[in-house]
Amino acid sequence: MWNNTEVTKKLSIKFPIIQAGMAGGITTPELVAAVSNAGGLGMIGAGYMTPEELESNIQKVRDLTSKSFGVNLFVPEKPVVLQEEIESANQLLEPIRQMLGIEKKNDVPQIDTAVFDEQIQIVLKYEVPVCSFTFGIPQREIIDKLNNNGIITIGTATTVKEAIMNEAAGMNMIVVQGSEAGGHRGSFAESFDHSMIGTMALIPQVADQVSIPIIAAGGITDGRGVLASLVLGAKAVQMGTAFVTCKESGANELHKKAILNATEEQAVITRAFSGKPARGLNNAFIKKMKEHETTLPAYPIQNILTQDIRSEAVKQKNKEFMALWCGQNPRLSKNLHAAELIEMITNQVETIINKF
């Protein structure tokens, strides 16, 4: 049975389908609950949430579903901040701010890594069933504490080495994310370039090296991708872009429309928005920053610096300066209710299985 795997059993879900915990307002409580109610696992993308926002999101999801759900957190990073790097990035951003009518910015970006600990406390307080992590592995004591409290922990890996590190750190499961993935990938142990492994190649190589269950991610949008992932050795899939265009998603309508009309080669890798390589649809902002890509400040500095530009672009309905995160199969995206998407996928899987 394709929908009776180690992951569906441990997560108490009907189908091995997890909605990625995408940050930035995409994972509304309505989306998370709709996915869980339809038999998948909804996930709150809490990466950029304040503790209060996370608390409120958990409560709203609980109001909408009695089913299992999860929270995704970003393991904090504190890069060396060079004032001159910030100044030269601001010099590049200033003409764009002027064009959009944004006031001059001179603040020094502040990184508050304490938020992460507060987020963990909230996950514990509300006994959220599942907690997944991106951008690294938290300290062992955090993983142990979650596990000891019955919370299932899921790490993220983009290479075999990262997968082995996650297993060694005590994670219960692991999202193995191929290069097709949209938005930020979870690479942390190796250079980004060396972590660009396609899902088809990555899943079986990881499956041979770890014993915790693998959740495949990157380039999976429909029943074909779900069943192919299970065949490759995964016990479930995690889909991001496929849920971004769902009716319940909080993504900007221009963002949804852009994905629904895009072709696969338009989803490019850029550091321009956040300082960390991420895959999104090519637009004026990405093109303008292209030649400066290598010298932009590291994440999360650049992310903080471009915040006003991204917000203003949303207000002005100008998709050329928004971050249009998107994986490599926009041609397969649909504007359905999350429950319809999951039903479509499960029907496709059944149809394909009957053919073999």
Added chain:
Amino acid sequence: MWNNTEVTKKLSIKFPIIQAGMAGGITTPELVAAVSNAGGLGMIGAGYMTPEELESNIQKVRDLTSKSFGVNLFVPEKPVVLQEEIESANQLLEPIRQMLGIEKKNDVPQIDTAVFDEQIQIVLKYEVPVCSFTFGIPQREIIDKLNNNGIITIGTATTVKEAIMNEAAGMNMIVVQGSEAGGHRGSFAESFDHSMIGTMALIPQVADQVSIPIIAAGGITDGRGVLASLVLGAKAVQMGTAFVTCKESGANELHKKAILNATEEQAVITRAFSGKPARGLNNAFIKKMKEHETTLPAYPIQNILTQDIRSEAVKQKNKEFMALWCGQNPRLSKNLHAAELIEMITNQVETIINKF
């Protein structure tokens, strides 16, 4: 039945497994015949062969098998040759030549595109059952002539657009090659960067847009990859790296050993050897040329310029200056006879099917 597809029927083969027509001496007549005798389709990698070499290879394969087989050809490219580009590339290569004890090189590389027409004549003369193409689409009259003579034509695509172009040009089938692939990919219509689509994302998107049968390539090494490809919508697979390490392959023993011991992130993209981006295991030559990558002459000029270095490296058993082409799943590679590899794969496929 997984092994009764449009491709197995049209190619008269038992299993939907094609051995990629890799150039450079890897596809010995022994390898090609062993693959065909085991129920797959062996393919002569004739990209760099003289007409005489191709003729002799076809004859030898025919001596070793009565089964179907194919020939892969490179559609010729004639880039603008700038003398100063060649001189500056030679300046970079000269210290390496000195180190390897190679005499100074001052020849202007000559590109002979007439060879391609002679290769086609030989394919027609010997009624080779299958002819596949890489690096572009030949003129319509060539495709028509092959098809009219009962020779099955197979194009190569790395994006949906390239697949549609191949179908429109009259190709009977199409290899759809994801970014995981080793060696040179067949990109021709779009920039290489924009053609780096993972196999998991690329196959279903192409399947929805073309009606000729798809042969999946890129990151496929074992039964898991073969069945996953069929699930995604392909009617067969083409494997390269998996056959490079086979006992019958003509790859240098150091090349085979390097793949068998490699990890996935070591297979990097480089223009250093040929002027065209290709995936191979990182070594001293790739590292030395890295910062000059963008200014090296185009394919096939750079390929001609580095020929003496690659040959001498083979003679001196120095893998640091050889082209160690390799896809993104070296961890799955095995040193088996081709027939054993195909048997292993078919057994794996049967086992997985029985699980669902």
